[in-house]
Amino acid sequence: MLVGDFDTNVKMDAGDIYLKFYSDNFTLNWEQASKLADYLSHYYTQSVLSCTESQHKEVLNNVSYVVNELFENSIKFNSASDLDVSIQINTQENNITLITTNNLSKEKVTKFAAFLKNLLAADPEAYLVEKITENIEKDTSGSGLGYITLILNYHAKLGFKFEEQDNGLVKVFTMAKMPMISDI
Amino acid sequence: MNTEIKGEHYHVWYDEENHSIAFNGSLRLNGSNSYEPISKLLKEVSESGIDSILLDLRELEFLNSSGINTFYKFVMSMKAKPNIQVKVLGNSETPWQKKSLENMKCFLKTIELDYI
Numbered sequence: 001m002l003v004g005d006f007d008t009n010v011k012m013d014a015g016d017i018y019l020k021f022y023s024d025n026f027t028l029n030w031e032q033a034s035k036l037a038d039y040l041s042h043y044y045t046q047s048v049l050s051c052t053e054s055q056h057k058e059v060l061n062n063v064s065y066v067v068n069e070l071f072e073n074s075i076k077f078n079s080a081s082d083l084d085v086s087i088q089i090n091t092q093e094n095n096i097t098l099i100t101t102n103n104l105s106k107e108k109v110t111k112f113a114a115f116l117k118n119l120l121a122a123d124p125e126a127y128l129v130e131k132i133t134e135n136i137e138k139d140t141s142g143s144g145l146g147y148i149t150l151i152l153n154y155h156a157k158l159g160f161k162f163e164e165q166d167n168g169l170v171k172v173f174t175m176a177k178m179p180m181i182s183d184i
Numbered sequence: 185m186n187t188e189i190k191g192e193h194y195h196v197w198y199d200e201e202n203h204s205i206a207f208n209g210s211l212r213l214n215g216s217n218s219y220e221p222i223s224k225l226l227k228e229v230s231e232s233g234i235d236s237i238l239l240d241l242r243e244l245e246f247l248n249s250s251g252i253n254t255f256y257k258f259v260m261s262m263k264a265k266p267n268i269q270v271k272v273l274g275n276s277e278t279p280w281q282k283k284s285l286e287n288m289k290c291f292l293k294t295i296e297l298d299y300i
Contacts, residue, residue, distance in 0.1 A: 034212045034248075054277065061246070061279035068212060069249055129290055132256045135216075142215055143253030153283035 003116050006159025006175050010090055010097055017043070019087045033075060037068035044091065044180065051181065059180045062154060066098055066176050069146040073174065074102040076142070077112075097177045103169040109162055112172070116147075116160055124152045154178050185228045189221050194244075196222055198229055204238035204273075205229060210246040219254040226258045236269040237262075242300055247280055260291040271296040 002008075012018065017040070041063035045056055071087060088099040104112060119127065128148050135143060150156040156178035163171045187198040194209035205226065213219055230237055239255070247255075262270050270292060274281040276299040288295050 030214045034210075057277065058279045064246065065248075065280065072214075072248070125287075125290055128256075128287060132253070132260050132291060135253060136257050136261060140216065143250045145249040145253050145256075149249050149252060149284065152287065153280075 001113070001162040002159065003113060003162075004120050004159040005157040005177070006161050006173070007097070007177065008161075010088075010099070010175075012088070013090060013092075016091070017087070017089045030072075030075075033071050034068055037064045037071060040064075040067050040087075040089065044089070044096065055181045058182065062178065062180055062182075063096060066096070066150060066154065066156065066178060069150060070098055070100040070174055070176060073146060074100045077104065077108070078102040091180070094179050094181055095177060096180050097175065099173055099175045101171055101173050103165070104172050106164075106168070106170060109170045109172070113160075113162070119147055120158070124148060128152060150176055150178070155182065185232070186221075186225065189225060196225065198225060202238065203229070203234045203236055204240045206240040206243070208243040211244065211251040212246065212248040213250060215250055216253065219250060223254055223258065226254075227261075230258075230262065230265060230268060234268065236271060238271040238273060240273050241281060241285075242273055242275045242278075244281075245278060247284070252284055256288065256291060259288045259295060263292055266294070269294070269296065271298070274299045276300065 041060045044063045045051075045059045051059065067087070067089075074087075090097045122130075128145075131144055131148060134140070147158055151158065156176045159175040159177075161173040161175075163173070165171055185198075187200070189196040191209075191213075194207065194211050196205065196207050198205050211219075211222075216223075259270060262268060272285060272288065272295065274285050274297070276282060281299070285297055288297065
């Protein structure tokens with residue numbers, strides 16, 4: 001099942017990265033997620049040639065933000081007791097495509113797919129105001145703002161693919177495609 | 185009121201003289217619960233009888249979506265306190281700020297947003 005703008009034709013190219021986190025009692029802590037996001041953002045600033053200092057800063061921020069948000073979600077919402085998440089990054093000209101994977105139970109997938117359809121059909125600004133109002137009223141532990149901030153503030157296109165696995169879980173692919181520099 | 189919050193990568197403190205809460209470093213904490221001390225500080229300052237409050241974000245280099253949620257919720261909650269002028273001072277050279285602070289005008293039309 002596909003939801004949103006999921007590009008099934010993304011291919012690995014020279015310089016692209018694919019990281020898989022194997023399980024076997026390995027526990028990734030929160031700090032490591034942001035350190036990984038920072039490392040990948042520094043790596044990718046090297047692939048954007050001839051940019052000004054201000055654009056360099058923007059690439060660092062943009063890549064770090066999208067990796068951090070999607071990777072945080074992969075860890076937070078992984079149903080498998082083992083980690084088993086992966087990150088794939090492709091760049092083409094000014095754009096970055098990030099795909100993370102994690103595993104969800106079928107019940108959680110139903111809820112998640114409904115949440116996504118609501119998000120992707122909404123007016124982004126109105127959705128944001130509604131979400132903040134809800135966060136104040138319900139005092140929720142998660143902000144639910146990761147995706148909407150990517151759409152509104154980073155001009156990201158989001159897509160999702162769901163694949164049933166033999167172990168009864170569903171593998172979820174989350175794709176974000178966005179410019180590394182907004183002004184080009 | 186605890187007027188200072190320090191973490192490994194960040195420092196937040198309240199300057200009583202200028203009614204400003206300054207943020208320094210990088211905030212990428214795990215969920216709303218982790219931002220509770222900062223939410224609490226913002227709320228306590230807003231309830232301390234002042235007529236204006238300044239969020240000084242010039243030195244805040246990075247903020248994750250849970251942190252953005254903390255600021256947005258605070259700004260929206262200040263609609264109920266129209267006697268307090270909310271000001272935000274950001275840095276136009278810090279990319280997350282150029283992208284994220286303007287949205288605050290959706291939550292509080294009277295907010296003053298300035299950049300260095």
